[in-house]
Structure formats: structure tokens, C-alpha cells
Amino acid sequence: MCVAGCEAKVRAALSRRGFFAAAAATGLAAAAPARAAEPRSFTKVVDLTHTMSAEFPTFMGKPGIEMEREFDFKKDRFNLFWWHIVEHAGTHLDAPLHFSETGLSAEKLPVEQLVVPLAVVNVVYQAEQEADYQLSREDLAKWEAKHGRLPAGCCVAMHSGWGELATSDPAMFAGRDVNGTFHFPGFAPAAALWLLKERQVAGIAVDTMSLDHGASRDFKTHQLWLPSGRWGLENVANLDKVPEAGATLVVGAPKVKDATGGLARVIALV
Amino acid sequence: MCVAGCEAKVRAALSRRGFFAAAAATGLAAAAPARAAEPRSFTKVVDLTHTMSAEFPTFMGKPGIEMEREFDFKKDRFNLFWWHIVEHAGTHLDAPLHFSETGLSAEKLPVEQLVVPLAVVNVVYQAEQEADYQLSREDLAKWEAKHGRLPAGCCVAMHSGWGELATSDPAMFAGRDVNGTFHFPGFAPAAALWLLKERQVAGIAVDTMSLDHGASRDFKTHQLWLPSGRWGLENVANLDKVPEAGATLVVGAPKVKDATGGLARVIALV
Numbered sequence: 335m336c337v338a339g340c341e342a343k344v345r346a347a348l349s350r351r352g353f354f355a356a357a358a359a360t361g362l363a364a365a366a367p368a369r370a371a372e373p374r375s376f377t378k379v380v381d382l383t384h385t386m387s388a389e390f391p392t393f394m395g396k397p398g399i400e401m402e403r404e405f406d407f408k409k410d411r412f413n414l415f416w417w418h419i420v421e422h423a424g425t426h427l428d429a430p431l432h433f434s435e436t437g438l439s440a441e442k443l444p445v446e447q448l449v450v451p452l453a454v455v456n457v458v459y460q461a462e463q464e465a466d467y468q469l470s471r472e473d474l475a476k477w478e479a480k481h482g483r484l485p486a487g488c489c490v491a492m493h494s495g496w497g498e499l500a501t502s503d504p505a506m507f508a509g510r511d512v513n514g515t516f517h518f519p520g521f522a523p524a525a526a527l528w529l530l531k532e533r534q535v536a537g538i539a540v541d542t543m544s545l546d547h548g549a550s551r552d553f554k555t556h557q558l559w560l561p562s563g564r565w566g567l568e569n570v571a572n573l574d575k576v577p578e579a580g581a582t583l584v585v586g587a588p589k590v591k592d593a594t595g596g597l598a599r600v601i602a603l604v
Numbered sequence: 605m606c607v608a609g610c611e612a613k614v615r616a617a618l619s620r621r622g623f624f625a626a627a628a629a630t631g632l633a634a635a636a637p638a639r640a641a642e643p644r645s646f647t648k649v650v651d652l653t654h655t656m657s658a659e660f661p662t663f664m665g666k667p668g669i670e671m672e673r674e675f676d677f678k679k680d681r682f683n684l685f686w687w688h689i690v691e692h693a694g695t696h697l698d699a700p701l702h703f704s705e706t707g708l709s710a711e712k713l714p715v716e717q718l719v720v721p722l723a724v725v726n727v728v729y730q731a732e733q734e735a736d737y738q739l740s741r742e743d744l745a746k747w748e749a750k751h752g753r754l755p756a757g758c759c760v761a762m763h764s765g766w767g768e769l770a771t772s773d774p775a776m777f778a779g780r781d782v783n784g785t786f787h788f789p790g791f792a793p794a795a796a797l798w799l800l801k802e803r804q805v806a807g808i809a810v811d812t813m814s815l816d817h818g819a820s821r822d823f824k825t826h827q828l829w830l831p832s833g834r835w836g837l838e839n840v841a842n843l844d845k846v847p848e849a850g851a852t853l854v855v856g857a858p859k860v861k862d863a864t865g866g867l868a869r870v871i872a873l874v
Contacts, residue, residue: 375645381715387861401862404690407705412826413864414702420674420686425859432684435677445651445871556682586856586869589695591657592671594683599856599869601715 386424391508398423497541516548656694661778668693767811786818
């Protein structure tokens with residue numbers, strides 16, 4: 335069944351597809367398709383960023399930020415802190431260098447790859463049934479059946495429903511079982527591989543702490559995705575507040591020399 | 605003289621003005637006018653962010669970031685750093701709390717105030733004549749004569765030409781004279797005050813290290829601007845690559861609890 339506006343979306347996808355076929359013929363890199371200068375428009379802004387603090391749950395269990403005051407308004411007439419912050423906590427970027435020896439560091443990602451169409455794949459039902467759920471090739475096929483082909487240069491975001499647990503139930507969000515194994519959803523390596531090979535995707539995003547599902551031992555999705563020159567986003571918020579198709583994602587990635595990632599401000603233009 | 609497209613811009617400004625008059629009648633806060641949901645569109649993305657590193661010139665003279673490696677791909681199969689970073693270096697946000705006791709911290713700025721129309725005021729000629737130049741009320745009047753009234757909720761950016769010195773001539777960018785006094789352009793307090801009182805502006809931005817000009821002893825522009833609940837951006841890059849009017853600014857401000865500002869990714873949608 336085709337939802338309202340679906341036809342227009344399919345037409346748009348087809349036109350992008352035509353553009354990509356032309357781009358491919360010129361030998362452009364798969365991770366960075368040039369995009370046609372079609373105007374993109376929006377009327378609303380949605381913040382997809384969690385507030386970072388020493389309380390925000392982290393993968394490694396210890397606080398991801400510590401703030402140290404150097405100046406105090408009462409004494410100095412202004413306030414200023416230094417932060418001791420890890421690159422991989424809060425809503426943050428994984429740069430290719432995070433999982434490769436010579437991949438792109440954060441400051442080298444072309445800005446055109448940070449303002450991209452957003453495709454949100456809803457796996458809330460599946461993740462409710464199984465905390466270890468892995469977003470599958472079939473979930474991607476379902477998205478395409480509904481919205482048309484994934485737009486060239488897009489970000490594919492997993493909306494598992496885990497995002498709100500980060501603040502409402504941090505123990506569940508970052509919970510380990512008695513063996514120390516995490517249980518939260520992520521991208522199946524096979525789905526990531528299919529996106530790498532069959533679609534033009536700039537980045538993938540998750541509303542959990544890791545691109546891989548929590549129980550992963552080998553970080554296979556990280557291993558496949560990041561060394562290919564593409565980026566990831568972890569701990570994304572508010573994916574329930576944006577449409578599955580049609581929004582533009584702005585990744586306010588930190589432009590820090592040699593960084594393997596880092597705290598990001600992630601905003602959707604709807 | 606009215607440049608091409610000027611008439612349309614004036615019409616748009618007038619319609620925004622009408623909207624604001626209506627908004628004001630409902631008692632909305634001056635710093636946060638609700639904006640009409642007119643679609644905004646763009647075809648191009650311009651990065652207004654400098655690359656942050658230990659070499660980037662800072663106001664206080666010492667490196668603004670230090671990176672400490674915790675994991676190394678060769679040994680650990682992934683790379684990860686911790687950063688020791690000051691809130692006020694590189695292309696960064698000044699939150700109201702930076703110059704007030706109880707002003708908004710970075711995470712509390714409404715996201716709608718971070719995606720705003722961008723007005724670029726070119727004072728390159730003036731700054732070439734005088735390093736201590738202060739953007740004036742007259743410079744703002746000239747911008748309005750050319751482009752129409754400053755759009756409600758905008759960011760007013762000073763383009764002094766100093767931005768490229770950050771990398772091409774850091775000694776000049778952050779240079780002090782024999783008395784230790786900085787010399788670079790900034791916003792005149794009178795211009796900031798006029799914007800506060802007479803226009804609806806979300807934030808001001810500079811391509812130098814400070815909202816105030818370098819020789820300022822009292823940081824009067826900071827003192828006026830930030831406690832009013834508005835934000836500032838310092839060390840903005842590439843203002844020569846965006847139009848004086850018509851672009852949208854996305855301030856990828858760090859969403860960190862209690863922060864007085866911090867490293868930002870600043871992007872223009874043109």
C-alpha cells in the first residue's frame with residue numbers, strides 16, 4: 335500500500351537513482367556521491383541530541399566527561415570550565431579512524447557528508463520482543479517498500495525505542511547481565527554489508543550505545559562500516575519525533591584534528 | 605541601489621516584521637521570537653568551522669586542547685582518545701552563562717535558536733585600515749539599506765577578514781603588542797546594544813577570538829550581550845564563502861550540562 339505522498343517520494347527516489355547512475359559512470363567514490371543541487375527545504379527543527387553529563391550512561395561504565403572550573407563569575411566576572419571528555423560518549427560521532435589504522439579522522443569528513451537525507455528504520459516492535467535484536471536486511475527492504483529506494487548519500491538510522499531509556503531508565507539502557515554482557519539492539523553486520531555494497535549511504539546512526547548490538551563480541555558492524563570511510567552516530571535521541579523519510583540530518587560533528595570521533599550536536603531539519 | 609532579488613528580500617523582511625509585531629503583542633521573549641513556519645531551503649553547504657588542534661591560537665595563549673590516547677588500533681583493534689579541552693577555544697559557542705551568574709548554560713539554548721537566518725556584515729575594508737576596528741551601528745544600517753531589515757531571530761556575523769589569519773598568520777590573528785594588548789576587530793558595544801534593543805537577534809558571531817575587539821579592557825560587548833540570554837560564536841571561519849543575506853546558520857553547539865560554551869560545528873546552508 336502506498337501512503338499519502340509516497341508516489342512523489344518514489345519519483346524523487348527514482349530521480350536521485352538516475353543521478354547516481356550518472357555519478358557512478360564518472361567514477362565518484364561510493365561513500366561520497368556528489369549530489370544534485372536540488373533545493374532541500376524544511377519548516378521545523380528537531381534536536382536529536384542527548385544532554386551530555388557525567389551521569390550519561392557510557393559503554394565503558396565510567397563517566398564520559400569531567401568538568402573542572404577555572405574561572406568563577408563571582409570572583410572573576412566570567413565562568414569557564416575545562417572538560418576531560420572521552421571521544422565516544424553521549425550523542426557522538428564514530429569517525430572511520432575509530433576502527434582503522436589510517437581511516438579519516440573527524441576533521442577530514444567532507445561537510446557535504448554531514449548534511450544528508452535521513453532514513454529512519456523503525457524496529458521498536460522487534461526490539462520490544464528481543465533486546466538483542468539486530469536490524470536486518472529485511473527491515474531495510476520494508477523501509478524501501480514503503481518509501482522508495484534509500485536516497486543517495488543518506489544516513490540510515492535505527493529507531494529501536496532505546497533512545498528514551500538513556501534518561502528514563504539508564505540501568506536498562508546500559509545494562510549488563512550477570513556475565514557482563516550488554517543487551518541492546520544494533521545493526522546486523524549483514525544489513526551493514528548490504529548497505530555498503532548495494533546503496534550509497536554516508537553514515538549509519540543508532541539510538542543505543544553501539545552500532546553493533548550489545549551482545550556482540552567482535553564488533554563486526556563497526557569493523558565493516560567504519561574502515562570503508564563512512565561515519566557512525568551513537569546515542570541518537572528523539573528518533574520518534576522525526577518522519578521515517580524526508581528529513582535532512584545535520585551532523586554537528588566535532589572538527590578536531592586526528593579525532594576518532596567525539597561529541598556531536600545532531601539536528602534534523604523536517 | 606537595490607541589488608537583484610532585493611525587492612523580494614525586503615518583502616520577506618516586511619512579512620517577518622509583521623509576524624514579529626504579532627508575536628510581540630503576545631508577550632514572547634525578545635531573544636526567542638517564535639518564527640513562522642515558512643519553508644527555508646538550500647542547495648549548498650558551507651563549513652564555517654576551523655579545525656581545532658593544540659596549535660589553534662587561543663585567547664589565553666596556552667593550547668586549548670590536549671589529546672590523550674587510551675586505545676591504539678595496532679594493539680587494541682580500535683583507536684580512542686580522551687580530550688582535555690577548554691570551553692572557549694577554536695570555533696566555539698559563548699553561552700549566556702559565560703558572562704552571568706545564572707544565565708542559560710549551553711544545553712539549555714532552545715534548538716530553534718540554533719538554526720537561524722544568517723546576516724553577514726562585511727567590515728573587511730575597515731579592519732584593513734584599523735586592526736582595532738569595532739563594527740558599528742552604521743555598518744548595521746548599511747547592511748539593512750542593502751538587504752532589508754535584519755530578519756527576526758537571526759545571527760549577525762562580523763566578517764572582518766581575520767578568519768583566514770587563524771591558519772595563514774596565527775601570530776597576527778592572536779598577536780599582542782609590547783604591552784600585551786591584543787589588536788583585532790570586534791563588535792562595538794553600541795552596535796550590540798542597538799541590536800539588543802531594536803532588533804530580534806538570537807546571536808552574534810565573529811571571525812576573531814572575541815566578541816569584543818582585542819584591545820577591550822572591560823569586555824563590554826560580552827557584558828551586554830550574553831546576560832541578555834543570547835549566544836555568541838567566536839573564531840568563525842569562511843565568512844567570505846557565504847552571501848551577506850539569505851543563508852541559514854546551523855550552530856552545532858555542544859549540548860553539555862552546565863557548560864558555559866564549548867567547541868561547536870558551525871555550518872551554513874546556502
